[in-house]
Amino acid sequence: MNENTPVIQARNLDLTFETNDGPIHALQDVSLDIMKGDFVSFIGPSGCGKTTFLRVIAALEEPTGGTVTVNGMTPDEARRARAYGYVFQAAGLYPWRTIEGNIRLPLEIMGFERPEMRERIDRVLQLVDLEGFGKKFPWQLSGGMQQRASIARALAFDADILLMDEPFGALDEIVRDHLNEQLLRLWDKTSKTIGFVTHSIPEAVYLSTRIVVMSPRPGRITDVIENTLPRDRPLDIRDTPEFLEIAHRVREGLRAGHAYED
Amino acid sequence: MMRNLLSILTVVAAIIGLWYAACIPMNMHEATQQAQRAGTEVTPATASERLQLGGIALAVKNPTLWRGSFGQDRPRLPSPDQVMTELWNTTGAMALSGRAMSKRSLVFHSWITLSATLLGFAFGTGLGIILAVGIVHSRAMDMSVMPWAIASQTIPILALAPMIIVVLNSIGLQGLIPKAIISAYLSFFPVVVGMVKGLRAPGMMQLDLMRTYNATQGQTLWKLRLPASMPYLFASLKIGISASLIGAIVGELPTGAIRGLGARMLTGSYYGQTIQIWSALFAAAILAAILVGTIGLIQRRTLKRMGMQP
Known part of the structure; x- marks a missing residue:
């Protein structure tokens, strides 16, 4: 695959949930290409379908219309080929397993050999800066460290795609800044394709190569913003005029999608 | 820990006290019977009259005979020490004499x-x-x-x-x-x-x-x-x-x-x-x-x- 092949390709995607209060249009006519090595953020108010879109890509939801391909396969084939790692909003570590044990979980399920497991665990622990914490139980770690461990778990089996659903949403600002910086470095080192759901504008602008602005009822894409910031981004890039300019565009996009409310 | 132990012991002591107290009216009929046979004055004097009375009333009328409610062979309600003694005799004591697996143990x-x-x-x-x-x-x-x-x-x-x-x-x-x-x-x-x-x-x-x-x-x-x-x-x-x-x-x-x-x-x-x-x-x-x-x-x-x- 070269740089210009879409890894994830969505065409006219629809998803309607039937509920007792009538149908809910979670996604309507969503089309998007995500290229190899992209870092794409999905931003929008709650109910705009950003999480649903991520779940459709992961084959955790079935679309009611349109098509998606992941690595040229259907999402379910991609899931069975273990094409992606998924990071949820909560770390969701198993309390009865150590940090190592948690990272080993997908490796056990996928049937890796023991020496290889060992080698992979050590490598991802190092990637997320948790060397020396492998033998600890989750409750012995802070919330930020637990979330890093869950990212390590998603990285352990080396899928090309990383899908992250508001992974830092429950963490405080300082920890979040730190993890954002780490995530950028990790993306740079591993050159994975990342889909990242957030509701924070600075986070989206700081991390992404492209920002997908979504709006609710029905959930749809209202704008796709190319991020022109350089790949190398120190934290204080957030005070530069370029950064603020892009953040402004995102805010405008969110407001436009929201205007019919109030 | 000490406070816990203290409250547990208080409850246990209260239960045992209540149990002993209950033994008196429960076993009073038998106690008066035995006392009469031994020649002691009992009120009321005949067994049929006593049967008309409840255990508590009989105990009130014969306060001197309370002791006879304890240590009977076949009490209606055995006292805690009788039960504990029997329990020890049929477990620990038999085990010590090597008869732990006897039919009476x-x-x-x-x-x-x-x-x-x-x-x-x-x-x-x-x-x-x-x-x-x-x-x-x-x-x-x-x-x-x-x-x-x-x-x-x-x-x-x-x-x-x-x-x-x-x-x-x-x-x-x-x-x-x-x-x-x-x-x-x-x-x-x-x-x-x-x-x-x-x-x-x-x-x-x-x-x-x-x-x-x-x-x-x-x-x-x-x-x-x-x-x-x-x-x-x-x-x-x-x-x-x-x-x-x-x-x-x-x-x-x-x-x-x-x-x-x-x-x-x-x-x-x-x-x-x-x-x-x-x-x-x-x-x-x-x-x-x-x-x-x-x-x-x-x-x-x-x-x-x-x-x-x-």
């Missing part, structure tokens, strides 16, 4: 009941876990098994036990197995209920995570559902083991069994040996406490090894 009878309890508990727990796994994985089983499991527990075991014994006897099963089956019948239910809840304890996110790994149902069961259900399992096991013990004792009652704690209680009641009944009762209670305590200990060690916070 409560250690022997306890062992008979315990073996049925443990076997039944193993059956019941195994059956309970298998049913719970089935219920969680199959909607048909969820709809069909649970109502029957609940219905099974609404039938009084005392009514069912003789039938189980008779039916099994007719196919040549006697002794340990029928009792164990009655035990299992009582103990599988809390395990089913607890394990269904425990196996369903993992949330949507945990299950979605397994799905993203393309884990099989077996892997999800083994690596997620079973470990997550452990706290629930142990809570159920504690109820299950005491239900097993009750099952084993009830299983000994209708068979005319001559061995086991249930048999001890039954023969005690045939011959008016209240002290024997009470000491068998206490032996059963102590056995239950040991069993539940043992499970509590295993629970603490297991959950600690699983890294769950104490």
